[in-house]
Amino acid sequence: MDISWFIVLSAFIFCIGAAGVMTRRSPLVILLCLELMLNAGNLALIAFSRMVGNVEGQIFALIVMVVAACEVVIGLGIIVAMYRRKLPIDVDDMAELRG
Amino acid sequence: MFFEQLLFFIAGGGAIAGAVGVVLLRNPFYSVLALVAHLISLAVLFLLLTAAFLAAAQVVVYAGAVMVLYVFVVAYVGGSDDELRPETAGPLAAIGPIFAAALLIELVIAVVGSGLTLLDSTGAEVGDDFGAPAAIGDALLTKFLLPFEAASFLLLIAAVGAVVLARKRRGLHEPPDALSVADVLRSEPPTGSQKEAIG
Numbered sequence: 001m002d003i004s005w006f007i008v009l010s011a012f013i014f015c016i017g018a019a020g021v022m023t024r025r026s027p028l029v030i031l032l033c034l035e036l037m038l039n040a041g042n043l044a045l046i047a048f049s050r051m052v053g054n055v056e057g058q059i060f061a062l063i064v065m066v067v068a069a070c071e072v073v074i075g076l077g078i079i080v081a082m083y084r085r086k087l088p089i090d091v092d093d094m095a096e097l098r099g
Numbered sequence: 100m101f102f103e104q105l106l107f108f109i110a111g112g113g114a115i116a117g118a119v120g121v122v123l124l125r126n127p128f129y130s131v132l133a134l135v136a137h138l139i140s141l142a143v144l145f146l147l148l149t150a151a152f153l154a155a156a157q158v159v160v161y162a163g164a165v166m167v168l169y170v171f172v173v174a175y176v177g178g179s180d181d182e183l184r185p186e187t188a189g190p191l192a193a194i195g196p197i198f199a200a201a202l203l204i205e206l207v208i209a210v211v212g213s214g215l216t217l218l219d220s221t222g223a224e225v226g227d228d229f230g231a232p233a234a235i236g237d238a239l240l241t242k243f244l245l246p247f248e249a250a251s252f253l254l255l256i257a258a259v260g261a262v263v264l265a266r267k268r269r270g271l272h273e274p275p276d277a278l279s280v281a282d283v284l285r286s287e288p289p290t291g292s293q294k295e296a297i298g
Contacts (some may be wrong), residue, residue: 001107001147002114004210004218009111009144011206013118013137015199017149022195028127028173032134036118039161040139042153050148051215053223055234058150064233065153065160066250070257072165076172077264083176084267 006047014040025090027082031075038068107146113140148222149258150230230279 017036024030042061049057082089117137121130138161145154210218217223228234239247 001103003222007210007249009205012115015203016118016122019196019199026127029130032121046145046148046150050222051217053225055238058153058230059238061153063250065248070167070253073257073261077261080265087233
């Protein structure tokens, strides 16, 4: 398979994730869509790493996976804290920081 | 070669179907399950790109551990079905998909019109040990030792942060744990009912 196929597939997944982040209102689903975007980036990194025949792109993808895991843990912690304080689980209602 | 293309289209179709499912399914629980299918399809694609270690890590860490965390939180918060197109959303809500479509067109033009000649090849010649655990570990512990340690500290900080964020907070009006003699004297005299014994 040509590398460009993988890159175009990664662009598709990234844009689906971006559309989800912009249209959904539940923070849980927004976090899931962020995962989609990060994974699309990972796929592109690994495809480019294969293209130049250098393993360093895969290290980059591994670090992205670590950062994604941290982001999930903190995001889910915030959602649980919102639930504990009986706040609505909806990003449109949580707009106090908008200024 | 034919088998490789067949596998690419099966896994790529699965990845796109999973991604669309994450965005379009109304129940967050089904969204999580769609993301698991998406991640496993991506692991197959990683294998096609000879990234064996990352494919295994994707299945074990992502589709396994991280998604279990998601399922727990969705079960705890009780993910309610939210409407895909709520009535209260203004005209701005229609801009999101249009913007995403524009971004996709731009990215595809950028890839197709790219000057990278290697994009239209199957990649550089690599040996069988490309992307194997030994190669990844060798690179991580020699050239990329500092990012490796930084990642481990980041994970530690995230774990502590999650515990601080999600721990049970005491309200202002809850009684303290330790009752002093003064508290007992100040309170109502006990009536000896069963409700008191439980409560």
